[in-house]
Amino acid sequence: MERRTGFVWHERYMWHEGGRIAGIVPAGYPVEPGSPHESVATKRRIKNLLDASGFIDQLFQVKPREATRAELLRVHTPAYLDRLEALNREAEGLAGLDGFMTRGSYDIARLSAGGALAAVDAIYAGAVTNAYALIRPVGHHAEADQGMGFCLLSNAALAAAHAMAAHGAARVALVDIDVHHGNGAQRIFWNDPRVLTISLHQDAWFPADCGALDERGGPDAFGTNINVPLPAGCGWGAYETTFQTVVMPALERFRPDFVIVPCGFDAGAQDPLGRMILHGGAFAAMTEMLLAFCERTIGGRLLFTHEGGYNPYTVPFMALAVLETLSGRQSGVTDPLGEVFANMKGHALLPHQAQLIAEAAAMVADVPGGRG
Numbered sequence: 001m002e003r004r005t006g007f008v009w010h011e012r013y014m015w016h017e018g019g020r021i022a023g024i025v026p027a028g029y030p031v032e033p034g035s036p037h038e039s040v041a042t043k044r045r046i047k048n049l050l051d052a053s054g055f056i057d058q059l060f061q062v063k064p065r066e067a068t069r070a071e072l073l074r075v076h077t078p079a080y081l082d083r084l085e086a087l088n089r090e091a092e093g094l095a096g097l098d099g100f101m102t103r104g105s106y107d108i109a110r111l112s113a114g115g116a117l118a119a120v121d122a123i124y125a126g127a128v129t130n131a132y133a134l135i136r137p138v139g140h141h142a143e144a145d146q147g148m149g150f151c152l153l154s155n156a157a158l159a160a161a162h163a164m165a166a167h168g169a170a171r172v173a174l175v176d177i178d179v180h181h182g183n184g185a186q187r188i189f190w191n192d193p194r195v196l197t198i199s200l201h202q203d204a205w206f207p208a209d210c211g212a213l214d215e216r217g218g219p220d221a222f223g224t225n226i227n228v229p230l231p232a233g234c235g236w237g238a239y240e241t242t243f244q245t246v247v248m249p250a251l252e253r254f255r256p257d258f259v260i261v262p263c264g265f266d267a268g269a270q271d272p273l274g275r276m277i278l279h280g281g282a283f284a285a286m287t288e289m290l291l292a293f294c295e296r297t298i299g300g301r302l303l304f305t306h307e308g309g310y311n312p313y314t315v316p317f318m319a320l321a322v323l324e325t326l327s328g329r330q331s332g333v334t335d336p337l338g339e340v341f342a343n344m345k346g347h348a349l350l351p352h353q354a355q356l357i358a359e360a361a362a363m364v365a366d367v368p369g370g371r372g
């Protein structure tokens, strides 16, 4: 099928600031002020690479809008939205654990979530077949009643709720490939049998208190949450096996109408906040598997929402690999570290990785079956 890949971007996404953060720690004695890991650089350099290479012309612009309060209430509590509105007027605030914000951040967060919703609309309208939303603040740690880990609003969860409420999707699947646990969607859809949440992440990393194998969904939705808490040090072998034996079989059973990928690049090699060694080709291959499934079963409906990834010099090339795959077009750009990372030793599947993945694969049988 012909592919048209939507791309969401707004300059104001780059105007959100977390405040005086050094890495992930608020600055102040004994922490010398520095710059936060979650900064503008990584995202702006993705956009700049698209512009510099001309690849932006291969994508279809999807204009973001601000998500409405009614749309946010599908996922978040009124009290939390009130709190964000109050903090939005403060010089600096904290929406939850590491939920850093400054004056005006909530306005930008609504534009970020609204970017994901606009992408859902564009896909259902047939304007595009799939989309990548390069939105910020990021979202996958935000829960119904609190922000967390650089996230204020749960962008991907809001997109899932929008697909169901505004476009009649009966079932939505989220495949979170950020190196940190997708706790937001897991908790928001914990007891909702309409949403399959799968998260591949580094074991016991962030948040530290969730993401285990035995978290499988509430009493009305048992089997609709699959965590794959991979041991630190995984390469493509572990991720490929996880996709082949857990992610794709689970999607085949569940048969979603819409697929969302909270997409972090912090499982990439040399990321400061992850201990995995993926390369651009790995991100492209994961995208290709999801794309093939969506094109075969649901007309291609697939949305990537941007999440983590904190190395400004490697992430842009990994993101480009995803966008090339989604669109089926080539940029002509060579990833300067792609081969170096692909040839690292450590990509072969190791026994302790295989054991963990096999335990997750055994849970696929409990995923409730969809149509067909």
Ligand SMILES: [Zn+2]
Pocket (backbone or CB within 6 Å): 178, 179, 180, 264, 266, 307, 308, 309
């Ligand atoms: Zn992350």
